[in-house]
Amino acid sequence: MTAGDVWEIIWVAALCAVAVGAAGLALAWAIRRRSLTWHVLVVAAVAALGSYAGALAIARLMFLSSHDLLVMTVVSSVSAVVGILVALVVGRTVGVWSSGLREQVRALGPGATPVVPGQVPRELRVLSAELAEAQQRLEESRLRALRLEESRRELVSWVSHDLRTPLAGLRAMAEALEDGIAADPSRFHRQIRADVDRMAAMVDDLFELSRIHAGVFQLxxxxxxxxxxxxxxxxxxxxxxxxxxxxxxxxxxxxxxxxxxxxxxxxxxxxxxxxxxxxxxxxxxxxxxxxxxxxxxxxxxxxxxxxxxxxxxxxxxxxxxxxxxxxxxxxxxxxxxxxxxxxxxxxxxxxxxxxxxxxxxxxxxxxxxxxxxxx
Ligand SMILES: Nc1ncnc2c1ncn2[C@@H]1O[C@H](COP(=O)(O)OP(=O)(O)OP(=O)(O)O)[C@@H](O)[C@H]1O
Ligand SMILES: [Mg+2]
Structure with a gap:
């Protein structure tokens, strides 16, 4: 066989493989919404059919006898069957990995412990680690929000308590002054003044805080x-x-x-x-x-x-x-x-x-x- 023959074989095999590959790509596009198993099967089928088509074309060019073609067809068929079986297993495994990720996404939420699976390909492991991190951030912000909510609730009840107590005292002192039964009116006046100042300072603080929290605090x-x-x-x-x-x-x-x-x-x-x-x-x-x-x-x-x-x-x-x-x-x-x-x-x-x-x-x-x- 001359060097020219070898080149001719290479060209013919490449053309057949490219034609089968293009058909495979078109098929993969057509079934793009199907399971990943189908896509892996298409890859295995393209590899097998590409070599069949090449062998057939080369036999037509008389580089292979009908006997050689038969032998090659049998060998390729056996390896195609094995290839397709492997593709099925790989497709199934990818399916299992993606279900694992789906489960992880589903588990995102309050109180879940992030799990990063070890036995999966690098890309999925990275994705899974990102998910675990997102889950942790979510959990932290949930806890922060809970704490904030709890402290707001406490604040409302505390502030009402802190205002109610001096208000009750102010009422009692005002009534005593009104009825003229206050033994030391000037002490009552000083006390009323001090209580009012304190309540005013508290209301100012609350107002300032609400402006800070609402983001309208102007610097x-x-x-x-x-x-x-x-x-x-x-x-x-x-x-x-x-x-x-x-x-x-x-x-x-x-x-x-x-x-x-x-x-x-x-x-x-x-x-x-x-x-x-x-x-x-x-x-x-x-x-x-x-x-x-x-x-x-x-x-x-x-x-x-x-x-x-x-x-x-x-x-x-x-x-x-x-x-x-x-x-x-x-x-x-x-x-x-x-x-x-x-x-x-x-x-x-x-x-x-x-x-x-x-x-x-x-x-x-x-x-x-x-x-x-x-x-
Ligand atoms: N310098 C400090 N040393 C020790 N504990 C402190 C000190 N500053 C604040 N604290 C503690 O933190 C709490 C909250 O302080 P914060 O200044 O927010 O409120 P407050 O002083 O109790 O009331 P307000 O400042 O509204 O009059 C205080 O009640 C106190 O228990
Ligand atoms: Mg203080």
């Missing part, structure tokens, strides 16, 4: 001198600190500036400062400091609260949380705390694309609230 950023802002916050908290014999110290880098909403930032600082003073025992110290860090500026407020429980650290920023689910704090903070301050701090800091976190100081002496803001 008016400008260059703020951190030292000045902290000094003002300290001046505002001085009376409280003196009343509790708490010293305020700390260190602010000279000339430290940040681009932020001045009113929002001063709210953040005074909320943290007031909390720190309230939770520091008499003769304790509250430290407030600010410095430049690679991410922007870092503001820290440390107190002598004796440290927070690890479980509470996650909850301090929750709306309405104030360290006692029974809402009946036993300390002298009763009546002063609504559990809104840190939720407001978090909302304002996040609106500035910053971060707020809390850590315990070493030796459980107290805790430190850290606010990081981009400059």
């Amino acid at each position: 008016t950023p400008e260059t703020v001198d951190v030292g000045d802002l902290v000094s003002e916050a300290i001046a505002g908290a001085d009376v409280l600190a003196e009343g509790r014999s708490v010293r305020i110290g700390g260190r602010i880098d000279v000339g430290l500036q940040v681009t932020a909403d001045p009113a929002g930032l001063s709210r953040v600082v005074s909320n943290l400062l007031i909390n720190a003073i309230r939770h520091t025992p008499a003769d304790g110290t509250v430290e407030i400091s600010a410095r430049t860090v690679p991410a922007g500026i870092e503001l820290s407020v440390s107190d002598g609260c004796g440290g927070l429980d690890p479980g509470d650290m996650e909850r301090v920023f929750d709306l309405g949380w104030r360290g006692s689910s029974a809402r009946t704090p036993s300390t002298d903070l009763a009546g002063q705390s609504a559990g809104l301050g840190l939720a407001i701090v978090k909302g304002i800091v996040e609106a500035h694309r910053g971060r707020v976190e809390v850590h315990n100081l070493s030796g459980a002496a107290g805790c430190r609230f850290l606010v990081t803001l981009p400059v």
Whole structure:
């Protein structure tokens, strides 16, 4: 056989294979909605029919005798049967793998444990891992939503409790004044004033929070001198600190500036400062400091609260949380705390694309609230 003959055989075989392959592609397109098993069968059939067609054409060109053609046909038929059987098994297996994935998708939902099957091809394994991750994200956001819903419900009942109690007191005092039976009217007036101030502050906080949560909280950023802002916050908290014999110290880098909403930032600082003073025992110290860090500026407020429980650290920023689910704090903070301050701090800091976190100081002496803001 000459080299020319070999080339002729190659060309004829290639033409036959391409013709059968094209017919196979057309068939695969026609049955594209059918099961994957059919597609695998088409591939096996194209391979078998391609070699039949080639052998037949080459026999016509007299390169194969009728005997050789018969032998080749028998051999090809046997391997075609085996090929089709293998295709059936592979098709079935792919079907089983895809049912596994379907089951995984169906199981997506509350409480399901993500399962990534090991014995499947790489692509399906990747897809399955993605599904497992999506499931985990779904579960996390479900839990977050549940927690948020629960804290909102608690907040509504707590706030109504916190408003109802002073309102009942106000009514009693007003009635006593009206009937002229108040022994010390000026004390009643002072008490009424204090209660009204506290309720007004609480309603302001709730309004601010609802604006933050509704996304309509407007920032008016400008260059703020951190030292000045902290000094003002300290001046505002001085009376409280003196009343509790708490010293305020700390260190602010000279000339430290940040681009932020001045009113929002001063709210953040005074909320943290007031909390720190309230939770520091008499003769304790509250430290407030600010410095430049690679991410922007870092503001820290440390107190002598004796440290927070690890479980509470996650909850301090929750709306309405104030360290006692029974809402009946036993300390002298009763009546002063609504559990809104840190939720407001978090909302304002996040609106500035910053971060707020809390850590315990070493030796459980107290805790430190850290606010990081981009400059
Ligand atoms: N510096 C702190 N040290 C120890 N515990 C704190 C400190 N700041 C807050 N907490 C705890 O976190 C709870 C929530 O604080 P948050 O400021 O949100 O509310 P609040 O101070 O109770 O009330 P509000 O700020 O609305 O007057 C507090 O009740 C307290 O238990
Ligand atoms: Mg507070």
